[in-house]
Amino acid sequence: xxxxxxxxxxxxxxxASAAAAQRPAxxxxxxxxxxxxxxxxxxxxxxxxxxxxxxxxxxxxxADTLPDGGTFRARLPGGxxxxxxxxxxxxxxxxxxxxxxxxxRRVQFGDPSVPLREAxxxxxxxxxxxxxxxxxxxxxxxxPDRLEENILAPGREFRLRLGRTxxxxxxxxxxxxxxxxxxRRAVNLCRLDxxxxxxxAAPWREAVVANASDRTIRELYAxxxxxxxxxxxxxxxxxxxxxxxxxxxxxxxxxxxxxxxVYEDDGEEAKPGVDLCATREVAFDGSGAPxxxxxxxxxxxxxxxxxxxVYLSGTAAEDWxxxxxxEEVLPRGARREVGARLRECEADxxxxxxxxxxxxERAGINLCQTAVIVLRPGWTLARRLDEGEAPDTGPRPGxxxxxxxxxxPVVELYADPPGAPxxPDRLGRTVLGAGETLDxxxxxxxxxxxxxxxxxxxxxxxxxxxxxxxxxxxxxLQ
Amino acid sequence: MRRMMFAALxxxxxxxxAEGVPEALRGAWVGGECAAPEAVLFVTARxxxxxxxxxxxxxxxxxxxxxxxxxxxxxxxxxxAPRVMLRAAGGMLETVEPEAKTRDDRLxxxxxxxxxxxxxxxxxxxxxxxxxxxAFLGTLERLEAACQGGDAAGCLRVLMAEADVSGDGMLSxxxxxxxxxxxxxxxAAQDGAPPGGLAAAAGLGGVAAxxxxxxxxxxLDYDGDGRLSAAEIGRDRTAYPTGAGSPAGRPAAMEALxxxxxxxxxxxxxxxxx
Numbered sequence: 033x034x035x036x037x038x039x040x041x042x043x044x045x046x047x048a049s050a051a052a053a054q055r056p057a058x059x060x061x062x063x064x065x066x067x068x069x070x071x072x073x074x075x076x077x078x079x080x081x082x083x084x085x086x087x088x089x090x091x092x093x094x095a096d097t098l099p100d101g102g103t104f105r106a107r108l109p110g111g112x113x114x115x116x117x118x119x120x121x122x123x124x125x126x127x128x129x130x131x132x133x134x135x136x137r138r139v140q141f142g143d144p145s146v147p148l149r150e151a152x153x154x155x156x157x158x159x160x161x162x163x164x165x166x167x168x169x170x171x172x173x174x175x176p177d178r179l180e181e182n183i184l185a186p187g188r189e190f191r192l193r194l195g196r197t198x199x200x201x202x203x204x205x206x207x208x209x210x211x212x213x214x215x216r217r218a219v220n221l222c223r224l225d226x227x228x229x230x231x232x233a234a235p236w237r238e239a240v241v242a243n244a245s246d247r248t249i250r251e252l253y254a255x256x257x258x259x260x261x262x263x264x265x266x267x268x269x270x271x272x273x274x275x276x277x278x279x280x281x282x283x284x285x286x287x288x289x290x291x292x293x294v295y296e297d298d299g300e301e302a303k304p305g306v307d308l309c310a311t312r313e314v315a316f317d318g319s320g321a322p323x324x325x326x327x328x329x330x331x332x333x334x335x336x337x338x339x340x341x342v343y344l345s346g347t348a349a350e351d352w353x354x355x356x357x358x359e360e361v362l363p364r365g366a367r368r369e370v371g372a373r374l375r376e377c378e379a380d381x382x383x384x385x386x387x388x389x390x391x392x393e394r395a396g397i398n399l400c401q402t403a404v405i406v407l408r409p410g411w412t413l414a415r416r417l418d419e420g421e422a423p424d425t426g427p428r429p430g431x432x433x434x435x436x437x438x439x440x441p442v443v444e445l446y447a448d449p450p451g452a453p454x455x456p457d458r459l460g461r462t463v464l465g466a467g468e469t470l471d472x473x474x475x476x477x478x479x480x481x482x483x484x485x486x487x488x489x490x491x492x493x494x495x496x497x498x499x500x501x502x503x504x505x506x507x508x509l510q
Numbered sequence: 511m512r513r514m515m516f517a518a519l520x521x522x523x524x525x526x527x528a529e530g531v532p533e534a535l536r537g538a539w540v541g542g543e544c545a546a547p548e549a550v551l552f553v554t555a556r557x558x559x560x561x562x563x564x565x566x567x568x569x570x571x572x573x574x575x576x577x578x579x580x581x582x583x584x585x586x587x588x589x590x591a592p593r594v595m596l597r598a599a600g601g602m603l604e605t606v607e608p609e610a611k612t613r614d615d616r617l618x619x620x621x622x623x624x625x626x627x628x629x630x631x632x633x634x635x636x637x638x639x640x641x642x643x644x645a646f647l648g649t650l651e652r653l654e655a656a657c658q659g660g661d662a663a664g665c666l667r668v669l670m671a672e673a674d675v676s677g678d679g680m681l682s683x684x685x686x687x688x689x690x691x692x693x694x695x696x697x698a699a700q701d702g703a704p705p706g707g708l709a710a711a712a713g714l715g716g717v718a719a720x721x722x723x724x725x726x727x728x729x730l731d732y733d734g735d736g737r738l739s740a741a742e743i744g745r746d747r748t749a750y751p752t753g754a755g756s757p758a759g760r761p762a763a764m765e766a767l768x769x770x771x772x773x774x775x776x777x778x779x780x781x782x783x784x
Contacts, residue, residue, distance in 0.1 A: 258564070259564050290564075300565075302562075302564060302565040304548060304562065304564065304565070305548065317609065319609065319610065320565070320566065321566075322566075322702055439591075440591055441589065441590055441591060441610060443610070443611050443612070443613055444611075459611075461611065462610075462611075463590060463610045463611055465588070465589020465590045465591070466588075466589050466590075466591060467589055468589045487613070489591070489612075489613055489614055490613075490614050491613055491614060491615045
């Protein structure tokens, strides 16, 4: 009985294996393909999808890239044989390829027998080259920006890689920071390995531009073709603070250049026809760009809460500008003078309470007629802004008010510790004009007593030895 | 209108100076080429105005003049008391505008020397933009000279002579408007306006000037002929009136009278009264 039973079991096993041999094997859950890049460019993104199927899946390269000549083993989910690949190269161009990867797992982009087309681009202008385009003549559009997110600074080079192509002739277009474009048409890159934008024979003009004013220069322009074309902002949005300098490098045969500084308050100062062949230093002192007058007002906080921020701006201004209190605050019951440079008398005032819990605003306050604003419940609508307060008539505590009662300006002002040698001119680049006043306080860390010396423009000197600069009184200079 | 009012204040601003800027230095000068000036400089007896083709103008009316080592040094009014130095150099004029910080004993300081040339006539665009304004600067100085001496009748005579373009002995709306357009231009130059600002002053100021001239004529034209005579302008302004008055009535608020004749009337009234 045992033998027949064994024979039956063997027969059943054979039958089962024969059935298994006749059934088709299940398809694999994923396939592999070797992606070979011979395009002459870096392969930045790679996508795959069954041919005629759904949309492309995720980038198979992920965060990686595939350099020219490199191979990448891609794992393709789904197991289909007919696959369409979409490759995106570093210059933004795309290539699609359909292939049966069950027959041939090697998927090649580019033909290594086709020569690589490359050239060195040199920027011999004095402007940043922001974009570079290269397309065969007659091709539509201008193609991708070959610089991508890079820029080509003056005097620098860039290796232009156009990949493998039998095309020799290209139109090259450079776009500079001033928006100007320069196009070199029909450049044969099979013969020419180097393309220069600008005139390498043009001399450089260099000058140190100093900001001798007391406000930041926001923009600086230099042009030999002004006012037709001022060119780009030479500070490139960096700004030039008071006292700082900047080396201006220009390129061109012209000696006479027009320079124009735009200050932070939109004032403009021009220096036409500066001879940069002879001049190596140029100073902008702001004298050519009159500042708006500083309009001051005293705020008295009669609210029940601390005021943390104060803003004062012209009625036409688009933003409030800086917080006039800075790091300080206006406590309950305190008074403080604030000011802003405004062309018009009318201004808008905004106060923000502690922890920015609330804010109040009043528009159209005439600062030429208002010396004191009492911040109190209802002040935004009150008829009188200074109700209950006397106008501020004296200097602020801890200072003296210097009044120039002479007929000529005070051009230098010194405040030195008693007996000490003369220090820096405390007026800086400005003067204290005839009839003008200045609230003057000791420098931080210095004592109240000082030897005060005023030098008038006619050469007279007024010396006040041992003056108390914290006395809160008016000192007449004449 | 505010510019016009300021013009009235300017009239009373500067003291007369005996000599003024030397004759040879006065008149129009050009920086750059005559056909396309980079700037125009106009020198009167007591003022200098620089008008660049691009950028802000600069008008300095001198309160003091003195010789300074070959230069004529003029000093203007205001807090900073701006200075201008002038001297002849061959057929050219040289000017320096010293920095406000430069002490008098260190003049001319580091400010650049500008050179100016004479030209036969201004290009049409320059003449159109600045002609009336420059003419007004001379008029202003002559009015100041005549009106600040206390002789009201002499002041009126000069006013008539300056304003009466047609020479008929009467002032028309157009003649008054010309005077006021010049004042608007001078105010813009005083504020440092660029060419666009001066053009706007001449344009918008021109409209205001015309309206103001009409207002002045309407307010002073006692015989209703549409023009002003010297007698009409001078009425009640050249001699003390009688103190007759009336014992009846009571004082009204003076402020109510302030808006009556308008700001531009003040220009002529100050001329007649100061």
